[in-house]
Amino acid sequence: MFSFAVVGTVPFMSSRLRHPLVSVALTFAVTLPWIGTFFSYGGYGTVHPGENITPLAAVLVSGLSILGAAFLLAWAAETAEKDVPQAFAIAVLAVLAVAPEYAVDALYAWQAGAGSAAAGNLAVANMTGANRILIGLGWSGIALFTIYRAATTNDAAVERRSGTLTDAVTLDRDLATEITFLLVATTYAFFIPLSGGIGPIDTAFLVGLFVLYISIIIRGDVEPPAAHVGVPAYFQEYPKARRIGVVLFGFAFSGAIIFTAVHPFAEGLEQLGLQYGIPEFFMIQWLAPLASESPELIVVAYLVNKARSTAGFNALISSKLNQWTLLIGTLAVVYSISAGSIGTLSFDAKQAAEIWITAAQSFFAIAIIVNFEISAREAVALLVLFATQVMAEFYIIRTYAEPAATELSMTVLYAFTAVYAVLGIALFVKRRRSANELVRRTVRTAQTAFGRRESLPERED
Secondary structure, three states, rough: OOOOOOOOOOOOOOOOOOOHHHHHHHHHHHHHHHHHHHHHOOOOOOOOOOOEEEEHHHHHHHHHHHHHHHHHEEEHHHHHHHOOOHHHHHHHHHHOOOOHHHHHHHHHHHHOOOOOHHHHHHHHHHHHHHHHHHHHHHHHHHOOOHHHHHHOOOOOOEEEEOOOOOOOEEEHHHHHHHHHHHHHHHHHOHHHHHHHHEEEHHHHHHHHHHHHHHHHHOOOOOOOOOOOOOOHHHHOOOOOHHHHHHHHHHHHHHHHHHHHHHHHHHHHHHHHHHHHHOOHHHHHHHHHHHHHHHHHHHHHHHHHHHHHHHHHHHHHHHHHHHHHHHHHHHHHHHHHHHOOOOOEEEHHHHHHHHHHHHHHHHHHHHHOOOOEEEEHHHHHHHHHHHHHHHHHHHHHHHHOOOOHHHHHHHHHHHHHHHHHHHHHHHHHHHHHHHHHHHHHHHHHHHHHHHHOOOOOOOOOO
C-alpha cells in the first residue's frame, strides 16, 4: 500500500503543529507570496526575472509555491485513495509528485512550437536530465538512505547480508507491471533519436503505453485504505460529497499555482546560473530538473525515515514510468498546439546522444531491480556512474570552447551509454529467470484486469 501520509505535517513544519488544518494552512501560506506577486504584476506572463523582479526573488517565491502546491496535490490525491484502487492512486500520486517537471518541460516545448529553435533542445535536455536525476540520485540515494536508516527503524524491507555493501532493499513484487512497462518504454526510447525528433508516432506509442498501463491497474479492487494519519486521514472522514470537493479543489488550486509559477522559476534559474558562470544548457539539464523533482524526493525520504521504504520505492518507480512515457509523449502534443499544426519536436545530435544515455541508464537500472531488490553496491554503482558523467561534462564545458566542447561531451555520452548497456545486458543474462517471472506476473495481472483470469498468485519463487 502506497501513501504520502506525512504525520500531519510536511518536513519544513514544526512537529508541534499536529492539527491537520494547521498543516494545510501553513502549506497554503507558502504559496501566498507567489499569489501576491502574480496578481501585483497583472497576471500570467507578466512576472519577468531580471526586469520587474530579481532572479533570486523569482526563484525563491515561485519555487516555494511549487513545493507547497506539490504537497497539497499529494494530500488531495491520497484523500481520493479512499474511493479508487490503490495501484491507481500510486500512479496518480507519481504523476502529481513530478508535476513541476512536467510544467517546466512543457514550457520549453511550447516555446519551440512558437518558433524558438533552441527551446527544442532545452526541452529534451530538461527531460533527459530529470529522468537521469530520478534514477542516478533518486533510486540510488533513497536505497542507500533506506539501508542506513534501517539500523534504527528496523525496516522490514531491508535485508542484512554479510560482506561489503551487500545489504539490500527488497521491492514489492506487485511492481512487476510497472517494471515491465518501463522496460518496454526504455526499449522504444533507443529508437526515438533515429527520426531526429519526437513526433506523432512517438506520442501515440508512449501515451498509448501509459493509457494501457492505467487501464490495467485501474481495474484493481478498491480495497479499504490503510490507516492514514494527519491531513489525508482528516479529510477521508468527510462525507463523500465534501471529500470530493476537497480533492477537486486541491487539484485545481495546486495545478494553477504550478502552471503560473513555473515560467518565472525556470527563467530565474537560468539567469542565476549565467550570473555565476554556469552555462544555460547545464542549468536547464541538471539544476532546473533537480529543483522540480525535489518535492517528490523530499516526501520519499520522509517516508523512508518512517520505515516506509516500500511506499517510497513504489513512488519512485511509478514516477520514472510516467516520465518515460507520458512526459516524453506529451512534448510533441504541446509543441503541435503551440505551432498550430501537428509536427515534430526536433533536436540536434547532442540531444540524440542524451536520449541514448538516458535510455541506457534506465535499462541498467531495470536490470538491477528485475529481481525485485536493489543492494547497496548496486545503488553506489548507479550513483557513481551518474555523478562521474555529470562532472565530466561540466569540466568539458567549462574548459573547452565550441565546437570542441560539444564533440568531447558527445564522446563522453557515447562512452557512458556503452557502459550502461553492457552492464545492463550482463545483469539481464544473469537474472533471466527473474526477467521471465517479471513478464509472467505482468501478463497475469493484465489477464486478471480484463477478466481473463480470476486472481494473481502472490509470489513465484
